[in-house]
Amino acid sequence: MPSHDLSRARFRLSDEHVFVLVQVAAGEPVPGEFLGAREELRACGLIGENGLLAHVLIPLLDTLMTPTVVISLESVGRQGRLNHGLLIGEDHVIAHQAWPGASESEYSSVEPKTLVWALANMVNLRQSGPGGGAGPAAYPAAAIETRLGTLDAGLAALAGLSGAEAPGSERAYIRKALAQDGTLGEAQAGLLADLLAELRSSWRMTAAWRGREEGRDGVAGRGFAIWDCGPLGYWHRELPEEPVAAEAVRPDNTVRLVRVGAKRVWDLIADLLPEEGELRRA
Structure with missing residues (x-):
């Protein structure tokens, strides 16, 4: 299930949830196979009863839809394959990190001056x-x-x-x-x-x-x-x-x-x- 933390503007979203949010933001219809994901987003308050997106999603969606730089991190270990990354937009930077065995990734805002720190943390650099x-x-x-x-x-x-x-x-x-x-x-x-x-x-x-x-x-x-x-x-x-x-x-x-x-x-x-x-x- 998707969830969000308003105090830190963090979101836990699956690829299906992200697809639905981008479709809604672009004014495009949501295909039938994604209606369950849209209902989950509605249930957690990220899509309103009127079909409008929650205001807190604006930085995330602006960056997802028009990134300037896309950084991908593919990690393979004994718990399987994980995909992390970082999206740099004109006004915001968004990091996403997966968790072993979970379908959702955590999306969060990153201060642009700490980009290298954020990427180093994703690989547990010590x-x-x-x-x-x-x-x-x-x-x-x-x-x-x-x-x-x-x-x-x-x-x-x-x-x-x-x-x-x-x-x-x-x-x-x-x-x-x-x-x-x-x-x-x-x-x-x-x-x-x-x-x-x-x-x-x-x-x-x-x-x-x-x-x-x-x-x-x-x-x-x-x-x-x-x-x-x-x-x-x-x-x-x-x-x-x-x-x-x-x-x-x-x-x-x-x-x-x-x-x-x-x-x-x-x-x-x-x-x-x-x-x-x-x-x-x-």
């Missing part, structure tokens, strides 16, 4: 403690290069673990899957097995905006991907380079992971945002 405490010096020139097919074999082995394995057996099970490829050396296979065993989440963050691509008006953007390996820190997936199209991904693609500190992840987030000169106004 400068100290597990995942952020060990600087790059702890892994001199640490990098792993392999094929996507090899990595997929390790991820499949990780997904097949039941959680009841004896301590230390997880890594052996993953290493066995990695060894089937035969291209990884002993040290690299061991390190990759360690990273997979400690993997909290892999996520990619992309930004898109109206700009110029190859001298013509179009959609411009950039992105990057990170592995959060808990006590083994953050690893930047340099290859395949983001943004990467799904149809371009093949088992023989090279995957390159490089150990980075939390400061570098922060800089990558900040560099994702376009400069004013990169934007093409409507």
Whole structure:
């Protein structure tokens, strides 16, 4: 069920609820399969008995309907796939964050000066403690290069673990899957097995905006991907380079992971945002 918090202008909405709100705001009819979602919005007071939208929705809908920059965060972990993001409009910034097992996401306003903080919080970026405490010096020139097919074999082995394995057996099970490829050396296979065993989440963050691509008006953007390996820190997936199209991904693609500190992840987030000169106004 949708809900809202008037004191902080927060909303819990599913994709169906968002679609209905945008249709109503645009003066378009709501398709029959979405009438249940419209009734839920009416029941919680976001759509009035007269069919008008609640005034508190104005910043949210203005930004949803005419964003200047769209930032998407796709995160995959042991609880499944989650989609978060941030929409930058002319007057407002709206963040949306999903919750494992829930159909609704939380939508909330963000102070524009805190954009990077908001995005860093979405990925639980930490400068100290597990995942952020060990600087790059702890892994001199640490990098792993392999094929996507090899990595997929390790991820499949990780997904097949039941959680009841004896301590230390997880890594052996993953290493066995990695060894089937035969291209990884002993040290690299061991390190990759360690990273997979400690993997909290892999996520990619992309930004898109109206700009110029190859001298013509179009959609411009950039992105990057990170592995959060808990006590083994953050690893930047340099290859395949983001943004990467799904149809371009093949088992023989090279995957390159490089150990980075939390400061570098922060800089990558900040560099994702376009400069004013990169934007093409409507």
